[in-house]
Ligand SMILES: Nc1nc2c(c(=O)[nH]1)N[C@H]1C(S)=C(S)[C@@H](COP(=O)(O)O)O[C@H]1N2
C-alpha cells in the first residue's frame with residue numbers, strides 16, 4: 001500500500017500531468033443560463049466534469065444546476081470554483097508546503113502538511129456559497145460576475161480545528177483578528193493581494209477548520225489544494241484556498257478585500273432601495289436562509305395535478321425547521337418533508 005505522502009505526491013503529479021501547468025480549459029459546448037446574456041461555454045478542467053465557464057483568467061466555474069437534484073452533497077468534480085486573481089499557483093508540492101502562523105503569538109509556527117495531518121482530525125458538513133451566487137437574477141442588474149444559482153456547494157470537510165493550531169502557537173493578549181492569505185496572487189503589483197480576516201473569537205470557536213479533505217478525497221486543486229479554510233455558515237469569501245499564511249493582529253484588518261470589497265449595508269435586512277447607496281456598511285458575514293426547487297428546471301412545463309417537488313434549503317447556522325411551498329402565489333402552502 002502506498003503511504004499517505006506518496007499518494008499526495010502522486011496526486012500533485014497527476015494535477016500537473018493533467019494540464020495544470022497551463023490551466024487551459026477545453027471548451028465543449030454552450031449552455032444558456034436563465035438570466036439576461038446567459039450564454040456560457042461549457043468547459044472541462046482537470047479534476048472537474050464539464051462546468052459552466054464564467055471567466056478563464058482566473059478560472060471561475062459554476063456548477064450545472066441539475067447536479068443539486070442528485071443529493072445533498074456536491075461531488076468534488078462538480079464543485080464550483082471562484083478566484084479573484086489570475087496568479088493561481090500551479091506548482092504546489094505537498095511535500096514542501098508549509099502553513100505559517102505568526103504575528104501576536106508566543107511561538108510562531110511553520111507546519112508541514114504532514115504535521116497538520118497528524119493533529120486530531122474532525123469532520124463536518126458545510127455549505128460553501130459565494131456572495132455573488134444568483135447575482136445574475138438581480139433586477140436592476142448589479143456589477144460583478146453574472147452568476148445563476150451554481151456558485152454554491154455542500155461537502156463533507158476533513159481537517160483540524162483552526163483553534164488547535166492557534167492554541168499551539170499561543171495567541172497573545174490583545175489579539176483582535178487573524179488575517180488569512182493563500183498562495184495565489186495578483187498579476188500586477190498594483191492589485192491588492194486576496195487577504196481576508198476573521199475576529200479572533202470566531203477563529204477559535206472550534207468550528208472554523210483547516211481542511212485538507214473533501215468528500216473523502218484530497219481537496220481538488222481548484223478548490224484550494226492542499227489546505228483551505230472552512231468557515232461554516234459564512235459566505236465563501238472567508239474560505240481562503242491554498243492557505244499558507246495566518247497572522248494574528250491586534251487591530252481590525254483594513255486590507256482591500258475587507259475594508260472596501262465584500263461589504264453589505266448595515267441595515268436589519270442588509271438591503272437598501274435600488275439605486276440608493278447604504279449610509280454604512282459591514283463586512284459580509286453569515287448566510288441568509290435560502291431554498292431551491294431542484295427537480296424542476298426553469299421554464300419546464302408541468303401537467304396540472306399532483307407533482308412531487310424536490311429541493312434543498314440551508315442557512316447560516318440556526319438550522320432549517322420547516323420548508324413550505326406555494327404554487328398559487330402564497331395563498332396556500334404545503335409543508336415539505338425534510339431529509
Ligand atoms: N486563495 C483564495 N481563496 C479564496 C478566493 C480567492 O480568490 N483566493 N476566493 C474566495 C471566494 S470569494 C469564494 S466564493 C470561495 C470559493 O471556493 P471554491 O472556489 O472552492 O468554490 O473561495 C474563497 N477563497
Ligand SMILES: [Mo]
Nearest residue numbers: 130131236237
Ligand atoms: Mo465569493
